[in-house]
Amino acid sequence: xxxxxxNIKLEGDKTIWGVVFSFSLLSVLVVYSAAGWTYFFSHFTxxxxxxxxxxxxxxxxxxxxxxxxxxxxxLSIILLILVFLFGVSVNGASRWLSFAGQxxxxxxxxxxxxxLFMSRQLxxxxxxxxxxxxxxxxxxxxxxxxxxxxxxxxxxxxxxxxCNGLVLMYIAKVRLKYLFSxxxxxxFTALIIYSTAKYTPVLQKIIPRSATWVSRxxxxxxxxxxxxxxxxxxxxxxxxxxxxxxxxxxxxxKSTQRNILPYSYSDFIFAIMVEEYxxxxxxxxxxxxxxxxxxxxxxxxxxxxxxxxxxxxxxxMFSLVLQAFINMLVSVDIMPVxxxxxxxxxxxxxxxxxxxxxxxxxxxVSRDSTDRNYETA
Numbered sequence: 001x002x003x004x005x006x007n008i009k010l011e012g013d014k015t016i017w018g019v020v021f022s023f024s025l026l027s028v029l030v031v032y033s034a035a036g037w038t039y040f041f042s043h044f045t046x047x048x049x050x051x052x053x054x055x056x057x058x059x060x061x062x063x064x065x066x067x068x069x070x071x072x073x074x075l076s077i078i079l080l081i082l083v084f085l086f087g088v089s090v091n092g093a094s095r096w097l098s099f100a101g102q103x104x105x106x107x108x109x110x111x112x113x114x115x116l117f118m119s120r121q122l123x124x125x126x127x128x129x130x131x132x133x134x135x136x137x138x139x140x141x142x143x144x145x146x147x148x149x150x151x152x153x154x155x156x157x158x159x160x161x162x163c164n165g166l167v168l169m170y171i172a173k174v175r176l177k178y179l180f181s182x183x184x185x186x187x188f189t190a191l192i193i194y195s196t197a198k199y200t201p202v203l204q205k206i207i208p209r210s211a212t213w214v215s216r217x218x219x220x221x222x223x224x225x226x227x228x229x230x231x232x233x234x235x236x237x238x239x240x241x242x243x244x245x246x247x248x249x250x251x252x253x254k255s256t257q258r259n260i261l262p263y264s265y266s267d268f269i270f271a272i273m274v275e276e277y278x279x280x281x282x283x284x285x286x287x288x289x290x291x292x293x294x295x296x297x298x299x300x301x302x303x304x305x306x307x308x309x310x311x312x313x314x315x316x317m318f319s320l321v322l323q324a325f326i327n328m329l330v331s332v333d334i335m336p337v338x339x340x341x342x343x344x345x346x347x348x349x350x351x352x353x354x355x356x357x358x359x360x361x362x363x364x365v366s367r368d369s370t371d372r373n374y375e376t377a
Contacts, residue, residue, distance in 0.1 A: 012058050012363030015296050019289050020359060023344035024051065026273070026286070031347045034258045034265040034272050043265075043347045050356030057360030062309050062368055065361055066124075069116025073142060076113045079106035080149035087153070095153045104350040107150050107157050111164075112354050114146045115319060116361075118165055119311040122172040126307065135178050139169060152207045156338035160323060162186060167322075168315040220336040237261040238271035238331045249278030266346045267339055270331040286345070287328070294321045297362055304369040313365045316358045320344075 010017050024047055032040045079097060083106055088096040096103040118139060122129075125138045143165040151158040169179060194217065197210035241257035241264075244250060255275045258264045264272050273282040297317030301310040320343045327342040329335040341348050343355045 008055070010055070012366040013296050013300060016293060016359065016363060016366070019293055019296075020051070020054070020344065020356075022289060023286075027345040027347075029252060030269055030273050030276070030345065031265050033253045033255060033276060034269060035347060039265065039347060046349055046352050050352045053353060054356040054360035054363070057357055058363035058367060060364055062312060062361060062364040063306070065116050065312065065364075066120040066308060069113055069118075069120050072109065072113025073117045073146070076106060076110035076146060077149065080110060080146070082106070083153065102349070107154055108350040108354040110146050110150060111157070111161055111319065112316075112358055114143060114161060115164060115168060115315050116312070117142060118168050119308055119315055122168065122174075122311055123306075123308040126172065129174060132178050132181065135169075135174060139174070140165075140182060153209060154339070155209065155213050156326075156340055159190075160319075160326065160338075160340065163322065164315065164319040167318055168311060171314055172311055216336045220333075234262050234268055234337060235330070235333050238268045239333060241268075241271040241275040242332065245275035245278050245282060247279050249274070249276050249282055252276050266341050266348060267327070267337075268331055269342050269346045270328050273345075274331075283328075290321045290324045293317055293359075296366075300362065300366045300369060304365055306365075306369075309365040309369065313362050317362055320355060320358060 027047060028040075028044060031043045035043070082097060083095065086097065088098050088103055095105050095107060097106060121138050121142075125134070129135050129138065143162065147158040147162050150161065166179060166183065170176075193210070194214065197207075198214045198218075237257055237260050241255065241261060244256060250256070253276070255264075255272050257275055258272055261268050261271060270283070270286075273286065276282065294317055297313045300313040304310045304313060323340050324343050326335060326338055327340050327346075330338055330340070341351050343351075
């Protein structure tokens with residue numbers, strides 16, 4: 001056993017490893033408090049498996065993820081189509097596939113695969129993106145296909161994937177006028193979808209989840225005497241938990257809202273963190289840790305000689321930090337409810353696994369930051 005641990009060597013950015021282990025400890029404590037023994041061992045096992053995958057992935061040469069991204073895109077398209085045909089419905093949303101008795105979300109695979117693929121395309125085709133037509137053909141079209149396949153059952157994830165793609169294109173120095181045009185078209189399309197879902201029953205018959213999108217947006221922007229009553233029940237209970245916590249918190253394991261707040265161990269775990277550990281240890285410190293992850297990824301990108309590796313490091317880490325910020329903003333009622341988990345902390349299966357794989361890839365880039373020859377993979 002001692003010899004086994006001697007052979008385990010953590011390479012890559014040590015600060016990222018430190019933040020990951022800090023989040024893992026916090027995750028175990030908060031999930032146990034929110035969900036109890038019933039889910040604790042399952043969560044601990046999945047978290048350990050995720051960290052194990054992170055360790056294995058960070059030993060690989062990051063250049064191999066160029067080809068994995070191509071395979072991942074095609075696999076994602078197939079799996080997302082299968083969701084429409086054989087998807088398992090949970091709470092009115094068919095986002096899961098069942099395999100060997102286990103359920104997983106293909107959108108988690110797609111979120112990672114599209115960033116790998118776009119990083120490859122942006123680095124490989126960087127000298128052939130001089131026109132809007134080229135940008136759409138090489139970069140935007142695959143992003144739109146993935147987003148459109150995710151959209152019917154998970155609007156927030158589709159929007160998140162699209163934003164991550166835009167940021168990656170900005171980092172790759174795609175011309176701003178092209179990006180503004182893409183954003184304008186996307187906003188106009190979103191407005192059309194919202195208006196159609198709200199004022200005509202046609203879209204609600206085709207996409208049942210569209211009624212939920214409209215309800216959440218309308219509740220978020222509700223005002224006047226009906227503002228409190230119109231707010232989402234989950235958000236209301238999350239705000240109660242945050243208010244209970246105050247600056248210093250009520251103490252570990254002493255949450256009163258964990259049995260009242262739906263999904264207190266996943267979508268709204270941030271509220272339980274603040275209730276038990278307070279604003280300083282439950283909100284400010286985790287927020288700083290996420291920013292440290294992004295900062296380290298930027299540092300890795302700056303010292304990486306490979307364009308592909310640099311885009312991978314910043315693009316992948318930004319996607320995690322953006323998701324974390326969205327989760328927190330939902331809990332404090334600054335954004336409509338999205339259903340996004342808190343990376344490295346929330347209880348979950350495929351979300352934990354692919355979060356760890358994502359960080360493993362960033363660590364792989366930091367470990368081989370002088371490797372420019374990803375094209376030979």
